[in-house]
Amino acid sequence: MISKISNPRGTSDILPDQVLAWEALEATARNVLKTYAYREIRTPLFEDVGLFKRSLGETTEVVNKQLLEVRSQREDAEEEAGFALRPEGTAPVVRAYNQFDLGREEYLSKLFYIGPMFRGERPQKGRLRQFHQIGAEAIGRGANHPLLDAEMIALAVRLLQTFGLKGFKLKINSLGSAEDKQKFAAWLRDQLKGKINHLNEDCQNQYERNVFRLLDSKDKDCQDVISDLSIGTSHLSESGLAYFEEVKKGLDQLGIAYEVSSHLVRGLDYYTHTVFEISCEGLGAQDAIGAGGRYNGLIEQLGGGDRRFPDETIGAIGFALGMERILLALENQGKLFSFRHALDVFIVTGDPEFKPQAFALLEQVRREGCSADMDFGNDRPFKKQFEQAHKANASFALILGAEEVKNQTVSIKNMATGEQVAVPRDKVVEELKQRLVPEF
Numbered sequence: 502m503i504s505k506i507s508n509p510r511g512t513s514d515i516l517p518d519q520v521l522a523w524e525a526l527e528a529t530a531r532n533v534l535k536t537y538a539y540r541e542i543r544t545p546l547f548e549d550v551g552l553f554k555r556s557l558g559e560t561t562e563v564v565n566k567q568l569l570e571v572r573s574q575r576e577d578a579e580e581e582a583g584f585a586l587r588p589e590g591t592a593p594v595v596r597a598y599n600q601f602d603l604g605r606e607e608y609l610s611k612l613f614y615i616g617p618m619f620r621g622e623r624p625q626k627g628r629l630r631q632f633h634q635i636g637a638e639a640i641g642r643g644a645n646h647p648l649l650d651a652e653m654i655a656l657a658v659r660l661l662q663t664f665g666l667k668g669f670k671l672k673i674n675s676l677g678s679a680e681d682k683q684k685f686a687a688w689l690r691d692q693l694k695g696k697i698n699h700l701n702e703d704c705q706n707q708y709e710r711n712v713f714r715l716l717d718s719k720d721k722d723c724q725d726v727i728s729d730l731s732i733g734t735s736h737l738s739e740s741g742l743a744y745f746e747e748v749k750k751g752l753d754q755l756g757i758a759y760e761v762s763s764h765l766v767r768g769l770d771y772y773t774h775t776v777f778e779i780s781c782e783g784l785g786a787q788d789a790i791g792a793g794g795r796y797n798g799l800i801e802q803l804g805g806g807d808r809r810f811p812d813e814t815i816g817a818i819g820f821a822l823g824m825e826r827i828l829l830a831l832e833n834q835g836k837l838f839s840f841r842h843a844l845d846v847f848i849v850t851g852d853p854e855f856k857p858q859a860f861a862l863l864e865q866v867r868r869e870g871c872s873a874d875m876d877f878g879n880d881r882p883f884k885k886q887f888e889q890a891h892k893a894n895a896s897f898a899l900i901l902g903a904e905e906v907k908n909q910t911v912s913i914k915n916m917a918t919g920e921q922v923a924v925p926r927d928k929v930v931e932e933l934k935q936r937l938v939p940e941f
């Protein structure tokens with residue numbers, strides 16, 4: 502027998518019944534995002550590989566080990582460097598912001614996206630190679646206020662609350678300005694100097710290349726060394742510290758509960774100042790359902806900036822929520838409704854000869870905005886056709902039997918109550934619409 506082909510590991514098919522939960526999540530997200538004045542942006546699924554190397558950092562796990570690179574067959578000079586499927590949405594949004602000079606018209610651009618991301622990870626529960634994010638990014642000269650950090654965090658929390666999720670925790674931290682970050686890195690190196698020789702080669706490399714990575718290392722020995730460190734806020738300059746205080750005040754004002762975690766640094770290089778992560782209980786090892794932070798220097802680092810305002814830096818902050826993990830958490834909490842597709846109408850016929858009439862009626866009903874279908878099989882008895890109507894979750898059956906055809910009528914059957922009434926053929930749509938209220 503010829504073997505079936507399955508989808509690649511770490512990807513998933515979202516089958517028709519599951520799509521309904523996804524649609525509900527997306528529609529809810531869109532509504533909430535709009536109340537915070539965000540507008541949707543759609544960027545390509547792949548970009549020049551250099552975009553991710555320059556923005557996420559050459560030494561980060563996402564770039565180093567997880568980029569899924571694609572190359573076309575063409576030997577085109579323009580394509581020499583190759584492309585990568587987007588592992589996240591921030592770098593593409595900043596690329597588009599710069600390319601289309603959105604800052605020229607807008608003091609603050611509030612942008613959101615919903616879509617698939619790709620990382621060549623080792624798949625496990627909650628860790629996929631193709632996964633989906635709901636992300637928001639606020640970029641512009643008007644994005645430098647600590648209350649915007651608080652708003653961004655509040656938006657992530659509001660989204661999760663609106664989805665009906667419970668039991669999630671918010672951790673925040675501040676990395677300070679680019680200079681503060683350098684100071685922080687130097688301090689970390691100094692603290693770890695005597696201990697690093699006892700750690701594995703990977704950790705020793707990270708110590709040299711990007712010491713922050715050690716803070717979220719999965720290596721047990723490294724974790725022990727790190728947990729002994731007492732990391733405070735001494736790396737923060739006075740203004741960095743004051744900024745962080747304002748962010749916290751903003752969160753307090755909105756009544757948002759958080760924990761300050763000095764070990765939280767995040768796995769991508771572009772972050773400065775505020776970083777945050779939201780985890781949810783019951784998800785096991787992959788419990789981060791969303792994360793984000795400020796990335797002030799990235800716009801300039803990717804060639805953007807506004808020469809008209811040389812003294813004003815372009816600020817930026819954002820987050821992304823992982824949709825698969827949110828759906829898993831909702832399912833664990835029994836909050837995932839089992840949505841079912843439904844139809845307004847299913848047409849059944851008493852004789853194959855009546856099919857053309859049924860076919861014309863089907864189109865007429867659809868033109869009026871009702872969802873409708875019929876049985877396209879030949880010689881299927883009424884019983885089978887009604888079974889199909891039930892399976893399709895139809896509200897009404899329209900019956901064209903011998904009696905109805907003879908009398909120029911159609912019977913309307915309420916599939917829930919079994920109630921049935923014959924109406925004149927030319928009145929059927931009107932009668933049907935009255936019964937379908939208030940859906941119309």
Ligand code: HAM
Pocket residue numbers: 588589590591620622627628629630631632633634636637638789790791792793794795796818819820821822823824825826
């Ligand atoms: P991230 O922490 O890499 O940040 O990803 C955000 C969320 O996406 C994670 O918390 C998780 O829920 C989900 N996620 C990440 N990788 C996977 C995976 N392999 N399988 C399933 N879900 C996953 C970012 O992507 C940043 N761009 C967030 C951001 C936006 N920062 C500023 N703006």
